[in-house]
Amino acid sequence: MITSPGDGVLLLGPVELRWAGAPVTLPRRQQRLLLGVLALSPNRVVPLQRLTEVFWPDQPPQGARRQIQVLVSRLRSLLTGVSASTGAPASTGAAVSEVRLRGAGSGYELCIDPMTVDAHRFAVLKHRAGASADDEEKSALLRQALDLWRGPALDEAAVGAARETLCVRLEEARREAIEEHAEASLRLGRHRQILGALAEEVAADPLRERLAGLLMLALYRSGRVSEALDVFERSRARLTGDLGLDVGPALVRLRQDIVCGDPRLGRRSGAPDAAGRPGDLEGEGLVMLGLGRIRFTQDRFTESVAAYEEARRAFQRLGDRRHLASAMSGLGTVRAEGGWFAEGEAHLTEALSIFTALGDVAGKAHATYMLGFVARERGDDELALWLLGRALAAYRKVGYRRGEALLQRSIGLVHRARGEYPRAAARTRASRRLFAALADPHGVAYADQSLAKILIRVGDLAQAEQALQASLHTFAGKGDRFGRALLLRTLGELRLEQGATAEARGALSASLALWDTLELPLWRARTLAVLARLEHRYGEAGHADAARRESSAIFSRIGSRESG
Structure with missing residues (x-):
């Protein structure tokens, strides 16, 4: 018994x-x-x-x-x-x-x-x-x-x-329960208590309008009107970009009611909760965790770092290791992708240690993937391939196909940097197939950009042109400034090889402007390096030397693979 x-x-x-x-x-x-x-x-x-x-x-x-x-x-x-x-x-x-x-x-x-x-x-x-x-x-x-x-x-x-066969209904029932619990809590006036959980769920599933509406209402009642409206804009951008759909009428009405301060939405509190209670601190940490993810997807790196730092401090005070690991992993990801490798590596290593102790396979896989990213960017290719291979195996084990697609592209980037173009192309095409099967045009666009770089290196400029034009349309439609800057730099490289110097300068200048807006010096330096080649070949030696000096100084300061 x-x-x-x-x-x-x-x-x-x-x-x-x-x-x-x-x-x-x-x-x-x-x-x-x-x-x-x-x-x-x-x-x-x-x-x-x-x-x-x-x-x-x-x-x-x-x-x-x-x-x-x-x-x-x-x-x-x-x-x-x-x-x-x-x-x-x-x-x-x-x-x-x-x-x-x-x-x-x-x-x-x-x-x-x-x-x-x-x-x-x-x-x-x-x-x-x-x-x-x-x-x-x-x-x-x-x-x-x-x-x-x-x-x-x-x-x-x-x-x-x-997983799709067995778990879809269970996971949907869980999301329904979260929404129903939030609705009951809102009717009971507990908007502050549910903010953290709602923010985390919306960050994980931004296309779910009912969840977004509940978070908007909870934020509004907590006196955080601008954040409530930001949730609406984020949901609209994702729905339009990912599915080609308009926001539903219920969410549009809610936004209008928030803008107008409609009294039917309930009391709006302007004063913060009393500080120091564990429940409040946990809620604050979860809200900041969700906000860090949102700001990162919006390419607002500085704000993302600030939000993750607040989440980290909250979970350290609470002794909540699972959420602390998530905050450290998020912080490490933003730092690494922004080109701050030492800080990113430290945060990711700590996150990996906690995820390993907790037995969190998905968390371990992401932290390992990003440590492989750092190793690749620093030029330690053997370590990068080992780490990325482990992360790929972990994603395959848990059936996370999008993670597998990301890893295939990342491994392809290592082979491209080593001049192993057939291997790089095979990995990149595998990534593209996976993203296409997942109906993820954004992922396909990143794979196409990577493939275009390989094609430029091997001299297949016509195919590179085709890949880049399709990607440019996708990035522009999604408002992805990072992706667009990356693509413009690659387009500048293509135009350089085609001998179209004016178009190459225009694309590279536009890329540099975006990197400056995003405050990402490493990526600016990489674009400057292409501009230096252009000026050396077709322009003035002085301009080429200035671009080369600036890019070299940034590479040396950051410790990227180009510094060697």
Whole structure:
């Protein structure tokens, strides 16, 4: 029988089996996936065909049926072993009297009390909250439901297509619960308490209008009108750029009501909460964490750093290591991409250490990826390839295809810098295919820009032109100033090789102006280096020397690969 209130099957995070108050080791990912699939349908037969489709979504291998039978047999043996260790009668043939795994016709059934499966408990609590007319009860039930989540559903068990098949509804239900909890909290006047959680969710899913509206209302009621309007503008930019859609009428009306100070929105508070309470400090930290992400995606690097620094200080005071690691990782990412390599490396190394201790695979993967980025930018190619390879393997393990696309492009950049153009092109084209499959035109544009650089180096200027024109349109439409500056620099290189000096100067000048606006000296220096080549070849020696001296000074100060 169940011996501890925490015993059962945990699916809302890494898949775990807990018995007698302790985890039961499930050493293989496929074992955890099998348990997850069966526990999602407790006391119902899961057909063998369904299991085959989950394990091999493209094409099942020969002997697939036998492989599943072996997995079932091993899982049944494991449960039986737990039974023996907890003193259940051996004649039951199962781990405990409430749980057994049995074959039924052409499938398998996990016989278990559904309330010992956290995904089922979550669904029950959410349903009870939806049926309640009392906001206090609704809020409490939804808080209990959301507290069951320890990470992405079936984390590290379901990957790739299996994750999409099994986890989409669960993740959608979680987002609905967050929204319903926020709505109840707003009706109870607890707008400040939910700001942090809402900011984090909107940063993770900026296309979800209901979430954006709730954050806007919470910010407005907290007296932060400009930030509420900024959320609207960010949502509109993403919806238009990513999906080609207009903002929905509800969000447009909310924005208008905020601008007009409509009293129907509720009381707007102009005074901050009392400082020093842990709840307030956590909320402040989460808001700053979300704001740091938003400012980074807007290419507002200085503001992003400031927000992440505030988040870091808040989580250090609270002793909240998980969110501290996220703040350090964000801070390191902005520093690294801005060209402040020493600071970025220090922050990312600390984040990696914490993520490793917490067992956060996704966090480790991103920190490793960015440390590989720093190694590449400093010219330590062997270290960069090792780090980027580890990050790529981690992203593949968790089924994060966008991360895989980013890593393929980044590895391609190392090979390009080494003059290994066929390898660079292969990696870059793999990145482009992944982004295209994800319907991510922004990612495709970055891959095209990288490919154009390779094509310029090998002298295929016509193909480079084609790639750059498609990218330029995408970057301009998204308002991506960093991407546009990068593309203009590459266009300047292309025009230089084509002998179109006036157009090359125009593109490089426009790129320099954007780098100055973004306050990114490293990228300015790289553009100056191209301008120096142009002036040396077609212009005045004095201008070439001045551009070369300035760029060399920046490279030396920053310690980039060009400084060697």
